Amino acid sequence: MRYIALDTETTGLSVESGHKLIEIGCLEIIDRTLTGKKFHKYINPEREIDASATKIHGLRWLDLKKFPIFREVADEFCEFVKDSTLIIHNSKFDMSFINAELSLCGKPILDAYISNVIDSLGLARSLHPGKKNSLDVLCLRYKIDNSERTLHGALLDSNLLAKVYLAMTRGQENLDIQSKSSQNSYFPKQESSNKGRVYVNKATDQEISAHRDYLKRMKKDCDSYILWEAN
Numbered sequence: 502m503r504y505i506a507l508d509t510e511t512t513g514l515s516v517e518s519g520h521k522l523i524e525i526g527c528l529e530i531i532d533r534t535l536t537g538k539k540f541h542k543y544i545n546p547e548r549e550i551d552a553s554a555t556k557i558h559g560l561r562w563l564d565l566k567k568f569p570i571f572r573e574v575a576d577e578f579c580e581f582v583k584d585s586t587l588i589i590h591n592s593k594f595d596m597s598f599i600n601a602e603l604s605l606c607g608k609p610i611l612d613a614y615i616s617n618v619i620d621s622l623g624l625a626r627s628l629h630p631g632k633k634n635s636l637d638v639l640c641l642r643y644k645i646d647n648s649e650r651t652l653h654g655a656l657l658d659s660n661l662l663a664k665v666y667l668a669m670t671r672g673q674e675n676l677d678i679q680s681k682s683s684q685n686s687y688f689p690k691q692e693s694s695n696k697g698r699v700y701v702n703k704a705t706d707q708e709i710s711a712h713r714d715y716l717k718r719m720k721k722d723c724d725s726y727i728l729w730e731a732n
Contacts, residue, residue: 589620636665
């Protein structure tokens with residue numbers, strides 16, 4: 502299976518307001534390995550960039566006027582992602598901008614070229630419900646170095662996204678094997694089981710204190726209802 506970790510940067514937050522793409526970064530993943538094959542383009546949006554967006558990615562229209570417009574790189578982009586499964590953090594946002602650009606070129610939307618889309622934000626929320634799941638938070642959670650991310654960038658972020666996705670899905674390829682092997686597992690007869698005395702080791706004061714500190718750190722990472730504080 503061929504996967505593509507994809508990220509974009511834009512002139513602003515709303516495609517409905519006429520905002521446009523200014524950068525696309527894509528990295529290929531095959532057999533859970535980054536192959537080194539990439540697609541990366543800066544794009545002339547033919548319009549000004551919101552100051553709030555520039556604060557995030559550091560790009561200005563003046564910096565991008567020398568680069569091609571999307572129409573000039575559209576065929577190369579579509580060929581690169583063809584028949585792949587895209588991995589996108591908050592896919593609705595990025596795909597809305599890409600589809601708008603494709604439509605302006607008279608091309609079909611992205612779904613016509615690719616096999617599937619995995620929204621890594623949705624995946625993270627299912628794995629870590631009630632917690633923050635931004636790319637920076639996920640890098641911290643999975644111990645992925647994002648120290649170079651002083652500003653957002655499509656190629657840098659797609660690289661971090663690829664590593665985060667691989668970390669989130671680590672071990673899943675063994676689930677079917679484990680399921681099949683469990684069907685043939687040997688269960689000893691009840692009479693052969695150990696009926697000896699069960700010893701209970703109570704937590705020490707130090708272990709209880711460490712557990713409370715752990716819960717406090719979990720609370721800082723949560724942005725919603727805290728179950729253990731219900732009472």
